Amino acid sequence: MSLVALTGVSKVYRSLKGSDYVAVRDFSLDIPAGEFFCLLGTSGCGKTTVLNMVAGFEAASSGTISLAGKKVTRPDADRGVVFQGDDSLYGWLTAMGNIEFGLRMRGVSRAEREQKARHYLELVGLKGQDHKHPSELSGGMKQRIQIARVLANEPQMLLMDEPFAALDAHTRADMQRELKRICKATGKTVLFITHDIDEAIILADRIGVMNAGPASKLKGIVPVTLSEEERERTHDKFTAVYRQVHELIRDEVALALQRQQ
Amino acid sequence: MGKASRGVGIYLLGFASLFAIWHVAATWILNSVLFPPPWKVFLKAIELAEDGTLWEQASASLGRIATGFTGGSLLGIPLGLAIGSFPIVRRLLEPYTEFLRFIPATALITVAVIWFGIGEGSKIFLIVYTTIFIVIINTAAGVSAVAPNKIRAARSLGASRTQVFLFVAFPATVPYILTGMRLAMANSFVTIVAAELVAANNGLGRMIWDSRMYMLVDQIFVALLVLGLLGFTADRLFRWGIYTFAGRFSPVT
Numbered sequence: 464m465s466l467v468a469l470t471g472v473s474k475v476y477r478s479l480k481g482s483d484y485v486a487v488r489d490f491s492l493d494i495p496a497g498e499f500f501c502l503l504g505t506s507g508c509g510k511t512t513v514l515n516m517v518a519g520f521e522a523a524s525s526g527t528i529s530l531a532g533k534k535v536t537r538p539d540a541d542r543g544v545v546f547q548g549d550d551s552l553y554g555w556l557t558a559m560g561n562i563e564f565g566l567r568m569r570g571v572s573r574a575e576r577e578q579k580a581r582h583y584l585e586l587v588g589l590k591g592q593d594h595k596h597p598s599e600l601s602g603g604m605k606q607r608i609q610i611a612r613v614l615a616n617e618p619q620m621l622l623m624d625e626p627f628a629a630l631d632a633h634t635r636a637d638m639q640r641e642l643k644r645i646c647k648a649t650g651k652t653v654l655f656i657t658h659d660i661d662e663a664i665i666l667a668d669r670i671g672v673m674n675a676g677p678a679s680k681l682k683g684i685v686p687v688t689l690s691e692e693e694r695e696r697t698h699d700k701f702t703a704v705y706r707q708v709h710e711l712i713r714d715e716v717a718l719a720l721q722r723q724q
Numbered sequence: 725m726g727k728a729s730r731g732v733g734i735y736l737l738g739f740a741s742l743f744a745i746w747h748v749a750a751t752w753i754l755n756s757v758l759f760p761p762p763w764k765v766f767l768k769a770i771e772l773a774e775d776g777t778l779w780e781q782a783s784a785s786l787g788r789i790a791t792g793f794t795g796g797s798l799l800g801i802p803l804g805l806a807i808g809s810f811p812i813v814r815r816l817l818e819p820y821t822e823f824l825r826f827i828p829a830t831a832l833i834t835v836a837v838i839w840f841g842i843g844e845g846s847k848i849f850l851i852v853y854t855t856i857f858i859v860i861i862n863t864a865a866g867v868s869a870v871a872p873n874k875i876r877a878a879r880s881l882g883a884s885r886t887q888v889f890l891f892v893a894f895p896a897t898v899p900y901i902l903t904g905m906r907l908a909m910a911n912s913f914v915t916i917v918a919a920e921l922v923a924a925n926n927g928l929g930r931m932i933w934d935s936r937m938y939m940l941v942d943q944i945f946v947a948l949l950v951l952g953l954l955g956f957t958a959d960r961l962f963r964w965g966i967y968t969f970a971g972r973f974s975p976v977t
Contacts (some may be wrong), residue, residue: 520876540882551873555895565881568891616881 465493466620466652467517472526474512486512488678490526492671494620499646499653501663503712504673505719510656513673514624517654518544531619540565543613545623549605552597558608559584559593565616583611586645603634610645620652627662639665660708663687664701665694672711675719683711760942765949768942777931782950785920785927788844789912789958792851797905799852800859804904805897807860808867809889825857829915833922842923847916854915855908859901866900867893902966909962913955 472490475483486509494500504510515521517528519538528535530542538544543565544551553561563580571579584593587607597605606626613621627635643666646653657663663670670685685708693700743762750761760768772778806813807821829850840846870893878892920929928947935943 518876518880520879538876538879540880542880544877544880546873546877548873550871551877553874553892553895555898564878564891565883568878568881568883568887612877612881622880 466496466498467494467528467530467654468492469513469517469528470526472513472516472523472528474509474516474521475524485678487516488680490680492681494652494654496652497650499655499666499668501655501657501667501670502673503657503660503663503670503708504679505675505712505716506658507719507723508673508675508715509677509679510658510673511624514544514622514654514656518542518622540569540616541619543616543618543621545606545609545613545621545626547625547628549597549602549609552605552608552612554597557594557596558589558600558604561597561608562611562615564612569616579617580611580615583615586614586648587611588641601634602630603638606630606638607641610642614645614649614651618651620654623653623655625656625658628657628659635662642666660705660712661696663708664689664704670708672708672715675715675722682715685711758941760945764942765945769946769949772943772946778946778950781926781928781931781947782954784924785916785929786954788847788927789851789909789916791844792848792916793855793905793909793912795848796852796855796908797859800856800904800908801863801901803856804860804863804901805867805894808864808897809893814864821857821860824853825861829854829911830918833919836919837923842925847919847924847927850915850919851912854911855905858908858911859904862900862904862907863897866897869900870896902962906959906962909958910955913951913958917951 469492474487502510563576566576672682674682750759836846878888917929920927924930931947
């Protein structure tokens, strides 16, 4: 059974002059519980809009979004969001303070908070960094805090908006491996936004490719049934999937470039 | 020698050069009774300190600043938070902030004296007036500058709107509030002297005005020196307080 269901979702932005911009049109997607779903698309294709609607930050103009059969109307603790940049972290709190923030807001007792936060702090590989403030940590470590902060809150699913896009190549590869491990350990359902085909293949159970914007929807879905060893960029099976995904997205990239001009 | 102590050394050198230039200018270039050299001013300062006048005048001015500044901040912070958080409040209060902040406190001295007399009332009113708009505007700007993702993150971590305000918007605004307070503190020194020049029974401004009547130029310089020193110390204490007690909220400078 699907955990998240988007049915015929559209998003229309109205400009100040009154003209409409259709970002997403008639977008439908089901993500079963425990699946790692990567939404892949060119820049400006509306993939972040889709994530924002699932998160409840923006309302869909039409169509419905539901989580475990319940309609999504606003942001809530059942959907944890990891943002691309570090501006969502609380600079006045320590790593520990950031990680236990959600639990504190929800009235969880100090002892339980402490124990849970410490568990996830260690799970994301930040052991010993608990008293540091975000400004004292590297970009990769800050993303680890974001991930731990969301996991400690024990949401039903994770929404990740290009969380590794701002990191250098080595840190990114490192974080992809870590995320894979963490997801395996926790069995979380993930909606992961990216424009990087490699990243999508490394992480995903299924990859959804979006049309170029405006008025984009899902163009096609590519299942990724590779084993851990096969998820190496040099592996034949990896390149086969790459070709398959690239086939879908190639024309959209050209179209997006054309429309930007 | 550490980097820090060398920094302090250069800092003190800067101060020393200020007095050296003053000394050279007063002794050799102008050489007039109307421009006393530093040592004469120091001697006068010691004299005034010994007979208690200096302390009396300085504490009168400082007391007014402290009361008005605290009052103005206590009023300004919640108002600024409200303006920054609710568009309705912004629209309602903008006529006040946008209009009144262009009327300098010094322009209100006469009205303040007519309303509140030449005693403490008018001075405290003027300092509150000086402080409140700077604090309001900086606080409101701070609220608007909170990264939207900070608020979105909190909401999807399960925080209620009230919690978002208390645990995200407010702490994220603290650096702006402190910056506003620091600026307001500096302006308070301007206002208090002007107010005391016009109408007061005591204070450093009054001391300057009285000295002028008897041509006590060195006494005027004592008051000026003390003002500079007090302002400098107040600002340093404020900064020290911020870094000691709220290092994570270091002000935007």
